[in-house]
Amino acid sequence: MTDNRNINTQGEIFGKAERLHSRKLIERLFKEGDFFFKYPFKVFYFETEKEKIAPVGILISVSKKNFKKAVDRNKIKRLIRESYRKNKSILYESDHLKKDKSLLIGLIYTAKTILPFKVLEKKIILILRQFFKEK
RNA sequence: ACGGCAAGUGGUUCUGUCGCCAUGUUCUUUGAGGAUAUGGAGGAAAGUCGGGACAACGCAGAGCACCAUACUUCCUAACGGGAAGGUCAUUUCGUUUUGAAACGGGCUGAACAGCAAGUGCCACAGAAAAUAACCGCCUCGUUUUGCUUCAGGCAAUGAUUGAGGUAAGGGUGAAAACGUGGGGUAAGAGCCUACGCUUUGUCGUGGCAACACGGCAAAGGGGUAAACCUUAUGGGUUGCAAGGCCAAAUAUGCCGGUGUUUUCGUUAAAUGCGGAAUAAGAAUUGCUCGUUCGACGCCGGCGGGUAGGUUGCUUGAGCUUCGGGGUAACCCGUGGCCUGGAUAAAUGACAGAAACCGUGCACAUACGGUACAGAAUCCCGCUUACAAGCUUGUCGUCCUU
RNA sequence: GGUCCCGUAGUUCAACGGAUAGAAUGUCAGAUUCCGGUUCUGAUGAUUCGGGUUCGAAUCCCGGCGGGAUCA
Numbered sequence: 001m002t003d004n005r006n007i008n009t010q011g012e013i014f015g016k017a018e019r020l021h022s023r024k025l026i027e028r029l030f031k032e033g034d035f036f037f038k039y040p041f042k043v044f045y046f047e048t049e050k051e052k053i054a055p056v057g058i059l060i061s062v063s064k065k066n067f068k069k070a071v072d073r074n075k076i077k078r079l080i081r082e083s084y085r086k087n088k089s090i091l092y093e094s095d096h097l098k099k100d101k102s103l104l105i106g107l108i109y110t111a112k113t114i115l116p117f118k119v120l121e122k123k124i125i126l127i128l129r130q131f132f133k134e135k
Numbered sequence: 136a137c138g139g140c141a142a143g144u145g146g147u148u149c150u151g152u153c154g155c156c157a158u159g160u161u162c163u164u165u166g167a168g169g170a171u172a173u174g175g176a177g178g179a180a181a182g183u184c185g186g187g188a189c190a191a192c193g194c195a196g197a198g199c200a201c202c203a204u205a206c207u208u209c210c211u212a213a214c215g216g217g218a219a220g221g222u223c224a225u226u227u228c229g230u231u232u233u234g235a236a237a238c239g240g241g242c243u244g245a246a247c248a249g250c251a252a253g254u255g256c257c258a259c260a261g262a263a264a265a266u267a268a269c270c271g272c273c274u275c276g277u278u279u280u281g282c283u284u285c286a287g288g289c290a291a292u293g294a295u296u297g298a299g300g301u302a303a304g305g306g307u308g309a310a311a312a313c314g315u316g317g318g319g320u321a322a323g324a325g326c327c328u329a330c331g332c333u334u335u336g337u338c339g340u341g342g343c344a345a346c347a348c349g350g351c352a353a354a355g356g357g358g359u360a361a362a363c364c365u366u367a368u369g370g371g372u373u374g375c376a377a378g379g380c381c382a383a384a385u386a387u388g389c390c391g392g393u394g395u396u397u398u399c400g401u402u403a404a405a406u407g408c409g410g411a412a413u414a415a416g417a418a419u420u421g422c423u424c425g426u427u428c429g430a431c432g433c434c435g436g437c438g439g440g441u442a443g444g445u446u447g448c449u450u451g452a453g454c455u456u457c458g459g460g461g462u463a464a465c466c467c468g469u470g471g472c473c474u475g476g477a478u479a480a481a482u483g484a485c486a487g488a489a490a491c492c493g494u495g496c497a498c499a500u501a502c503g504g505u506a507c508a509g510a511a512u513c514c515c516g517c518u519u520a521c522a523a524g525c526u527u528g529u530c531g532u533c534c535u536u
Numbered sequence: 537g538g539u540c541c542c543g544u545a546g547u548u549c550a551a552c553g554g555a556u557a558g559a560a561u562g563u564c565a566g567a568u569u570c571c572g573g574u575u576c577u578g579a580u581g582a583u584u585c586g587g588g589u590u591c592g593a594a595u596c597c598c599g600g601c602g603g604g605a606u607c608a
Contacts, residue, residue: 012153021479023442059479070181070509074480078155082484085154117484 014085020057020104029059029104038127040111040120045131046104056091058084059106066112076109083121090128103131 020026025048033046044059060080062073084107091103107127 078483
């Protein structure tokens with residue numbers, strides 16, 4: 001890491017710094033970012049100049065319209081977070097991350113049923129691979 | 136015994152791997168990061184329906200309006216909550232009785248103050264929906280026809296019309312002007328009377344009280360207040376996106392239209408035009424008084440900035456042992472315990488096993504299942520959701536006596 | 537998270553506490569036309585759900601469900 005901020009992003013961890021929580025950045029992601037569909041997700045992505053966060057910022061969102069109960073929304077978010085945490089090495093080890101930029105990713109869950117963990121994990125791997133296929 | 140329904144209780148456990156959040160300790164250290172220990176959703180965390188704590192606001196404050204509640208006593212910080220009791224209603228059981236019914240007990244329910252303070256409403260039907268009136272009944276009189284034994288009488292007590300009395304009877308309706316018998320009268324009527332019902336007032340007894348029982352007097356007033364309202368009691372308004380601090384950025388910004396008031400100028404005079412602000416006025420919770428300010432309000436357009444951190448924030452009407460008081464809700468004393476604080480949202484994911492339930496010929500094996508549901512300032516209630524197991528009640532079927 | 541509002545035909549709206557719940561539009565059928573449109577006639581179809589007050593509830597009261605608005 002050339003960043004003088006010593007944020008640990010190695011290994012299968014997913015800390016607070018890797019989560020996208022700035023209101024400004026989220027607005028820019030949805031306004032200026034591009035997106036593609038990969039069932040069951042709508043994926044927003046946006047490259048910005050170096051922000052005070054980790055090289056990749058992740059946003060997970062589940063619509064209240066599709067899942068009325070807070071329990072279900074929490075469950076889906078936990079499953080998605082877990083599958084990203086286990087497979088984020090695809091991004092970090094690919095050498096496609098530019099060192100002077102930050103990549104923001106927004107994952108919007110669009111399915112109307114709760115999919116099992118193994119299905120979600122396969123989809124996440126496909127999405128993460130798609131990022132360096134495009135570049 | 137099995138099954139259904141209702142109420143209450145209850146809210147699965149263990150191991151491994153990889154993680155998340157908070158706090159403490161410690162190491163490296165400019166920021167920050169690492170290591171380690173401990174802890175980490177609920178009985179409803181839900182709905183946001185009541186009530187508080189806490190906080191800000193009004194320039195102090197008062198009254199009105201508005202809103203809420205409504206048998207009694209008690210509990211509680213408070214409540215539209217809870218406990219006990221009273222009354223009424225439904226249902227059930229027992230006793231007495233030929234029966235009707237009465238008495239006693241139980242379950243369930245009640246926005247359970249006032250329509251006998253005033254106003255409003257009561258469709259259709261019905262004579263009439265609350266002042267009593269219409270048909271009818273009865274009395275007295277007017278006019279008039281026929282017959283006749285002719286100052287009169289008769290025509291089923293003729294017909295007609297006027298005045299008065301009356302509420303017995305009148306297909307209805309959710310509801311009909313105290314009920315039944317007798318007297319009374321021209322006809323009738325609680326008009327009188329016997330038995331009974333209801334209400335109000337008052338006295339006595341019991342009870343803290345609601346109320347119950349009994350005596351006396353007056354009365355008979357249909358329903359509706361989850362109709363307006365009256366009475367009593369309570370409530371200032373807004374809510375942690377409240378509010379405080381730090382950082383960043385700052386402009387009670389500019390323009391146009393319009394309204395209100397006073398004054399000056401213009402003018403013959405102005406409601407017009409131009410300029411100004413002593414008082415008019417404006418602000419102040421919806422209004423008034425009061426208070427404060429000295430011009431202000433309303434509408435439209437243009438334009439700038441921040442939307443980060445921290446505090447509020449978790450020790451509290453807290454949980455609990457023992458003892459005491461109380462029918463109970465609950466209270467008092469004493470000892471012990473510390474038990475989530477996230478902020479685009481932590482409290483998890485995966486794998487395996489156990490426990491329980493169902494399917495299955497049976498032990499085993501196998502397959503499937505384990506509810507409702509996720510803290511967002513914090514409490515006390517209420518309401519709603521809920522798998523198995525357990526407890527109680529009730530209904531049905533079968534078996535035994 | 538707090539606060540507030542609304543729920544009537546497929547859609548947009550009506551309806552003093554009086555039930556046969558009305559109008560426009562839509563849909564369907566028929567007539568008119570060579571066919572379609574327009575027009576005419578007829579049909580269709582609703583009070584978000586459960587309790588309560590009342591003789592009677594879309595309306596009044598309570599609770600659930602669903603939808604929407606707003607906050608610095």
